[in-house]
Amino acid sequence: MKKIKFAILIMFLFSGMYNFAQERSTSQNKVKITGKVLEKVTKQPLEYATISVTPVNQTKVIAGGITNPKGEFDVVVAPGIYDIKIEFISFKSTEIKGKNISADTNLGDVNLAEDAAQLNEVLVRAEKSTVEIKLDKKVYNVGQDMMVKGGTVSDVLDNVPSVSVDTEGNVSLRGSDNIRILIDGRPSNAINIAEALRQLPADAIDKVEVITNPSARYDAEGGSGLINIILKKGKNQGFNGTFIASTGLPETYGLSANLNYKTEKLNYFTTAGYNYRTNEGEGLTNTKYFNEDGSPKSYLDETRDTKRTRDGFNGRAGIEWSITPTTFWTNAINYQKNTGEDRDLINYYNYDANRVATGNSSRLNNGDTGGENVEYTSNLIKNFNDKGHKLTADLSISRNTDDSNSVITAEPTFNRTLNNQVQKQIQLQADYVLPLGKGSQFEAGYKGSFGDLNNVYYVANLVNGMYEKDENLSNTLEYKENINALYTSYGFKVNKFSYLFGLRWEDTNIEVNLLDTNKFNTKNYNNLFPSAFISYEISTQSNFNASYSKRLSRPRGRFMNPAVNYASNINIFQGNPDLNPSLTDKYDIGYLKRWDKVTFSTSAYFEDTKDVFSFVRFPTGDVVTPDGNVVTPAPGETVDGIPVIKNSPINVGKEQKIGFEFTLNYTPFKWWKLNSNFNFYNVKTTGENSYEDNNGNVIVQNLNNQATTWFSRISSKVTLPYKIDWQLSGNYNGEQKTAQGKNLGQFGLNTAFSKDVLKDKATIAFNISDIFNSRKMRSYTNFYDDDNKDLMTQTAYSEFQFRKRQFNLSFTYRFNKSKNDREKNGVPRNEGGGDNGGEFPG
Structure with missing residues (x-):
């Protein structure tokens, strides 16, 4: 088994070195466009905002990307003059025309304002996927799952990737019940956790985070990982x-x-x-x-x-x-x-x-x-x-x-x-x-x-x-x-x-x-x-x-x-x-x-x-x-x-x-x-x-x-x-x-x-x-x-x-609330009990 672990790690390191060398050899004549996309009012980062780069007087996008959880983006292009467009659903897009990119360029903070006129027509397109896959965790958006309407948190967890709930209400992750269940980032204090999850209605849940390998910021308890249940907190004016x-x-x-x-x-x-x-x-x-x-x-x-x-x-x-x-x-x-x-x-x-x-x-x-x-x-x-x-x-x-x-x-x-x-x-x-x-x-x-x-x-x-x-x-x-x-x-x-x-x-x-x-x-x-x-x-x-x-x-x-x-x-x-x-x-x-x-x-x-x-x-x-x-x-x-x-x-x-x-x-x-x-x-x-x-x-x-x-x-x-x-x-x-x-x-x-x-x-x-x-x-x-x-x-x-x-x-x-309300977070809460734990600095 030690040989298997060693081989896996060696394979990862060689793969990383090979890809790194490839990237470096093909980017000798490339420059980098960076920046950060924020919501104009609350100054909160917008994840999954899209950036597209188009040569002047052309329509074909030659490079692009999406923002990370901190709202940051990083796009590599050849030196030239470009039109750069930053977009996010239900927000007014921003376009930078004729930008001369001859060296690494930081566009700084790009602030997007909400477009109230588009809200009604983008409801369906603005809907988040039921499951969002992130690098260090999986996020399950409860509001988009019809299976759990009128159900309990046990029903919610039974639909989450990597998670299963047996017929007696016991929760397991990757086949193991050796886990820690958090609510808003804090351990559940219930004596009978299976019964407590069956009593909490699914309607009270915003999303569920599955963290299979937590960082030092989290409790060491839970040999197979953590499940963090985040409760709803309204944010609309x-x-x-x-x-x-x-x-x-x-x-x-x-x-x-x-x-x-x-x-x-x-x-x-x-x-x-x-x-x-x-x-x-x-x-x-x-x-x-x-x-x-x-x-x-x-x-x-x-x-x-x-x-x-x-x-x-x-x-x-x-x-x-x-x-x-x-x-x-x-x-x-x-x-x-x-x-x-x-x-x-x-x-x-x-x-x-x-x-x-x-x-x-x-x-x-x-x-x-x-x-x-x-x-x-x-x-x-x-x-x-x-x-x-x-x-x-x-x-x-x-x-x-x-x-x-x-x-x-x-x-x-x-x-x-x-x-x-x-x-x-x-x-x-x-x-x-x-x-x-x-x-x-x-x-x-x-x-x-x-x-x-x-x-x-x-x-x-x-x-x-x-x-x-x-x-x-x-x-x-x-x-x-x-x-x-x-x-x-x-x-x-x-x-x-x-x-x-x-x-x-x-x-x-x-x-x-x-x-x-x-x-x-x-x-x-x-x-x-x-x-x-x-x-x-x-x-x-x-x-x-x-x-x-x-x-x-x-x-x-x-x-x-x-x-x-x-x-x-x-x-x-x-x-x-x-x-x-x-x-x-x-x-x-x-x-x-x-x-x-x-x-x-x-x-x-x-x-x-x-x-x-x-x-x-x-x-x-x-x-x-x-x-x-x-x-x-x-x-x-x-x-x-x-x-x-x-x-x-x-x-x-x-x-x-x-x-x-x-x-x-x-x-x-x-x-x-x-x-x-x-x-x-x-x-x-x-x-x-x-x-x-x-x-x-x-x-x-x-x-x-x-x-x-x-x-x-x-x-x-x-x-x-x-x-x-x-x-x-x-x-x-x-x-x-x-x-x-x-x-x-x-x-x-x-x-x-x-x-x-x-x-x-x-x-x-x-x-x-x-x-x-x-x-x-x-x-x-x-x-x-x-x-x-x-x-x-x-x-x-x-x-x-x-x-x-x-x-x-x-x-x-x-x-006073749309079906797929994005519930924008006007207060930078610490609701995950470890938003920075396990996330890589950018």
Whole structure:
């Protein structure tokens, strides 16, 4: 593997040197035209403005380019006299006539003014593509995706390139769930992130940024990268907004509003929404047990029927204050509240070796859930000049609760469980950016994150008509995590090469305390996280880049809580307080090319992770409580003859992942757009797990595994007659081998239609999620005898569908706001939480 990495890097370096030499040999007699395109009123850079160079008295354009995220352009021509035209959709173009270009020429700042007369006729042409591919990240514009109208953030993420969301709402990037999710550049403080994303309406989201290899400016957390969800903040002068109403089947409905009022000094923005959602699911597990001679012993078939309902309210209000022309202060309050009911019915059917029924039973879990999240955020920006010299400061204070209680009926036993969690979090951050002349930049900052989680877990058994607390299975967890971080980075540009080097230091202190049993566990560690990025600009339309970063993944509350989860009496979950963090070295080589109708991006990546933690399942009757006792529900190795399976996270050892992906945006016609993404990777895991059986024997499980899989997604958007928009999106996750079996392939297809009405002030949209009802998690799992690895003791086939096919209808009404409003950013916010992090100086 080291040879492969070395070969890839050598190939990149030789390729860069060759292209550099070619460019140099062909440009000996060329000169360079440079400049910067700005919006006239706000002085903000305009990305993707076009520059065209035409010889005087001719019509054929001989050279041109587009501006980068900083509004800068760089066009190479032969010496001569030219007409130079700078254009941006919905702005008045600027043309410089008869410019004598005999040497390198800097046109300085070119200010474009908005052309109000053209706004109505350029709405469609001004529409951004759903997916924008940038050198260091992919940006997904939510407003252009009909699939997510009336949906949630989980629906949004499931349409983002390189990102997938499984049927239970868990988010993964490039096939790994070892990621960090940010909201407006700050880590999400939700206890149950999957549930929080399902409660936040898609209408509140402006765009999503996917950063696969973050720079030192970002938290080191998230071995496979970051996903940054940016919320809407209106920027138009005056009072404007959007109302959205939606309904669907299974029973779903919602109402939301995004309102904004902006004056010269103040900008008030608010988002509020209510939604009621029903998720119906089903599943089955068919298990076959074997005798020692390999013959069938018995069978167990399980069927599962689930129904989850959620009532949710989401609110956000804030004020942006332009204190001075160079100082901006934003304050906001975020509030989420949800309640719900969970019904989970499992039927068990037992058969003998001849498939003759021997009995059946059932287990009904009726539960109530609820949560409340409150967060205050403050952001202060001080711009010292218009060259990028600035200081930003951020503060976040939050309190989150997550409660659930269940009544478990499985005659002749009855149980109750209670799980209440309260989390408090404070985050402080300061970032300083200092340009050091043309093409170089210094940056430094500090971040502190201080939080604690209190988790009360309670199990009660019905005894003589009264519920009595089970002291062995109940406990209170206190989890404290304090992190202090410092970082610095320096970027510079030499000819067509850009460099960005950074170093981050993080000091972590974690306490895992079990208050009922007086068990205390403390972990202290600090690490250095270097990062390096190199980019070679082949032309204004194409780039090569290579990057490296070290990342970290910390085990969190549920993973480290040794209290037993008693939702099932034969499938036991138990956390591991001895988990260590995993460290990942990430390497990425990428290429980006833009044509008139096509944008193509591809990358090869390698991830080397040590102490990776993963879940392991093994048959055991031993449920070990925090005080070291072995207790029910399995005093032997079975419950009613059924082997008990324990599920627990461990540090496996080492994981290596190598893969490549490409993203392609293609617009063959103005009325047709195609977006596609493909990812292929191989994962090799090396490690083992040891445990004691009932007889005190040490059993060693070999968890070595190697798997190859792939996933792809394609989306087509077509404008039909009568201005009806139609979108069709399909995705497929390939089959993947696991340490104890395999996960089968999964296919899903979604579609949506939309039509503008009321003179384009309103839009009606209808979408169908999972048209063929095919998005099911399907897997095979095999267990072998501890002493004879060739003797299979049981095999199981499982499938589960968290959410069945859904239909959704939505109505959107806009006032004082056009359909494809560009939402020009009059205040230079730091909403990405790292706009300069990872970007190369120009």
